[in-house]
Amino acid sequence: MSSHFIGIDIGTGSARAGVFDEAGALLASAKADIAVWHAEDHIVEQSSNDIWRAVAATVREAVTLAGISAQSVRGIGFDATCSLVVLGPGGAPLTVSPSGNPERNIIVWMDHRATEQARRINETGEDVLNYVGGSISPEMETPKLLWLAENMPRTFAAARQFMDLADFLTWRATGSPARSTCTVTCKWTYLAHEARWDDAYFRKVGLGALADEKFARIGTEIVAPGSALSNGLTNEAAAEFGLLPGTPVAAGMIDAHAGGIGSVGARGGAGNVTTRMAYVFGTSACTMTTTEQAAFVPGVWGPYFSAMVPGLWLNEGGQSAAGAAIDRLVGMHPAAVELAGIATRSGRSLSQWLAQEAERHGGAARADKVIGGLHVVPEFLGNRAPLANPDARGLIAGLDMATGADSLVALYLAGICGLGYGARQILEAMRACGINIDTIAISGGAGQSPLVRQLIADTTGKLVYAPTSPEPVLLGSAMLGAVATGRHPDLPAAMAAMSEVGEVYSPNSSLAAWHDRRFAAFERLQAAALSVLAV
Numbered sequence: 001m002s003s004h005f006i007g008i009d010i011g012t013g014s015a016r017a018g019v020f021d022e023a024g025a026l027l028a029s030a031k032a033d034i035a036v037w038h039a040e041d042h043i044v045e046q047s048s049n050d051i052w053r054a055v056a057a058t059v060r061e062a063v064t065l066a067g068i069s070a071q072s073v074r075g076i077g078f079d080a081t082c083s084l085v086v087l088g089p090g091g092a093p094l095t096v097s098p099s100g101n102p103e104r105n106i107i108v109w110m111d112h113r114a115t116e117q118a119r120r121i122n123e124t125g126e127d128v129l130n131y132v133g134g135s136i137s138p139e140m141e142t143p144k145l146l147w148l149a150e151n152m153p154r155t156f157a158a159a160r161q162f163m164d165l166a167d168f169l170t171w172r173a174t175g176s177p178a179r180s181t182c183t184v185t186c187k188w189t190y191l192a193h194e195a196r197w198d199d200a201y202f203r204k205v206g207l208g209a210l211a212d213e214k215f216a217r218i219g220t221e222i223v224a225p226g227s228a229l230s231n232g233l234t235n236e237a238a239a240e241f242g243l244l245p246g247t248p249v250a251a252g253m254i255d256a257h258a259g260g261i262g263s264v265g266a267r268g269g270a271g272n273v274t275t276r277m278a279y280v281f282g283t284s285a286c287t288m289t290t291t292e293q294a295a296f297v298p299g300v301w302g303p304y305f306s307a308m309v310p311g312l313w314l315n316e317g318g319q320s321a322a323g324a325a326i327d328r329l330v331g332m333h334p335a336a337v338e339l340a341g342i343a344t345r346s347g348r349s350l351s352q353w354l355a356q357e358a359e360r361h362g363g364a365a366r367a368d369k370v371i372g373g374l375h376v377v378p379e380f381l382g383n384r385a386p387l388a389n390p391d392a393r394g395l396i397a398g399l400d401m402a403t404g405a406d407s408l409v410a411l412y413l414a415g416i417c418g419l420g421y422g423a424r425q426i427l428e429a430m431r432a433c434g435i436n437i438d439t440i441a442i443s444g445g446a447g448q449s450p451l452v453r454q455l456i457a458d459t460t461g462k463l464v465y466a467p468t469s470p471e472p473v474l475l476g477s478a479m480l481g482a483v484a485t486g487r488h489p490d491l492p493a494a495m496a497a498m499s500e501v502g503e504v505y506s507p508n509s510s511l512a513a514w515h516d517r518r519f520a521a522f523e524r525l526q527a528a529a530l531s532v533l534a535v
């Protein structure tokens with residue numbers, strides 16, 4: 001009987017499941033929306049029960065669509081955004097919400113309520129901060145835990161477990177409380193290269209209670225992504241998924257890291273995991289680079305040991321709002337409502353429709369003609385890297401009186417270019433620290449667009465590889481399942497066997513000088529936006 005692997009991905013807005021064969025070919029996938037609550041003060045919350053329901057529904061649907069038997073599913077992998085899940089007695093959800101709604105027990109990664117806590121933590125100058133790019137982000141979990149301890153002390157005291165979303169999902173699937181090296185190293189300050197939590201850090205920042213308990217509520221069993229957990233699917237989870245109890249389940253990963261696994265080690269093309277940068281372009285953007293020796297790049301998260309490719313160090317940059325920034329940008333335009341209606345009627349989002357319109361105008365090759373003098377610094381949710389400034393804000397320069405569809409296409413293109421220049425700034429910060437990247441392996445929802453791929457090549461001046469898989473993030477998770485079941489001895493073997501380089505996008509040399517000038521303008525505008533923040 002043939003073998004199949006299921007990858008499950010929880011993004012900011014949806015849960016998705018994909019069924020893959022041993023060669024990494026996608027047989028079927030399914031998607032379900034998940035609830036997100038936004039409130040004042042940069043609060044963004046979700047519900048772990050709601051997400052679990054969506055996961056079960058998508059797995060069932062994907063398996064049905066693939067037309068496979070439950071017996072043929074040999075392994076399951078999970079990836080998720082790095083949101084903080086809080087569980088009370090018996091694993092029941094415990095509210096994290098000033099609203100008091102008991103279902104709202106997840107502080108979503110993009111929630112910036114803990115910006116003040118992050119600032120105070122950074123002032124301590126503790127050694128562990130060297131392993132998060134020199135500066136902790138309010139998107140990470142220890143500032144969020146401190147926010148809970150200070151603002152919702154009853155929740156903090158009553159919580160039995162604080163988990164990254166991917167670890168919550170594997171716990172719910174198997175009953176195993178193990179945490180993945182990926183989640184705790186990247187977001188919780190676990191020092192994987194020394195296999196320990198830093199007691200002094202937790203005491204210094206005001207989270208001594210966690211150290212007193214010997215870290216029992218944030219993870220004492222920490223295992224490599226892809227490790228088989230417990231006895232596989234519990235009876236209850238198996239019934240919910242329509243699969244067999246005992247089906248192997250792998251320790252999971254953060255979603256961006258699954259995208260990295262699903263794209264950066266693809267066979268074919270030039271280079272290898274240390275010369276390719278994964279660019280996961282979805283709601284946010286994540287840049288993932290790996291090195292053999294630890295590289296300390298100011299403002300780029302890490303270095304994290306074994307957090308993505310086993311045995312190698314990871315540096316992670318990106319932008320907090322990427323697809324979300326484009327949605328915000330184009331949504332402000334006078335023609336947005338009318339054109340979004342047209343887009344919806346043709347089964348597309350406004351961004352997808354604008355990408356198609358831009359292609360009709362000549363695509364990336366005519367970006368100079370269409371964009372003209374319009375510039376966008378799309379930092380609506382701060383600068384994740386390399387400035388590591390959560391207070392940074394967006395800026396548009398060069399607006400005129402035009403209100404029609406063409407001016408919205410121009411704004412869209414300028415926004416994507418702005419994200420590309422942000423990626424280029426990260427590449428330059430890494431180059432200054434000795435990390436030389438020659439190729440970008442692209443994935444994520446926005447990374448599926450050929451126009452976006454070409455614009456990323458043009459704005460960064462790098463070759464862009466698109467994997468053959470239509471769903472590299474889901475594939476990365478399925479690879480974890482394939483490793484857990486022993487089908488592949490480790491992740492590098494799974495990457496080589498299950499993924500392949502597809503289309504290659506070369507930078508357009510005739511626009512290189514134009515993009516160089518615009519990149520310089522981007523940096524000037526970014527600095528100007530920062531300089532007026534406090535006025």
Ligand SMILES: Nc1ncnc2c1ncn2[C@@H]1O[C@H](COP(=O)(O)OP(=O)(O)O)[C@@H](O)[C@H]1O
Nearest residue numbers: 011012013282283323324351355444445446449
């Ligand atoms: N052609 C496109 N241009 C710009 N943004 C796009 C395009 N296609 C999709 N997106 C954006 O990508 C994001 C969804 O990416 P996806 O990877 O599916 O989600 P998530 O990051 O939440 O897992 C949305 O913000 C969507 O608007």
Ligand SMILES: O=C(CO)[C@H](O)[C@H](O)COP(=O)(O)O
Nearest residue numbers: 011012081082256282283284
């Ligand atoms: O910080 C992260 C990765 O390290 C988040 O999980 C990620 O940025 C959110 O992902 P998405 O854009 O897919 O919703």
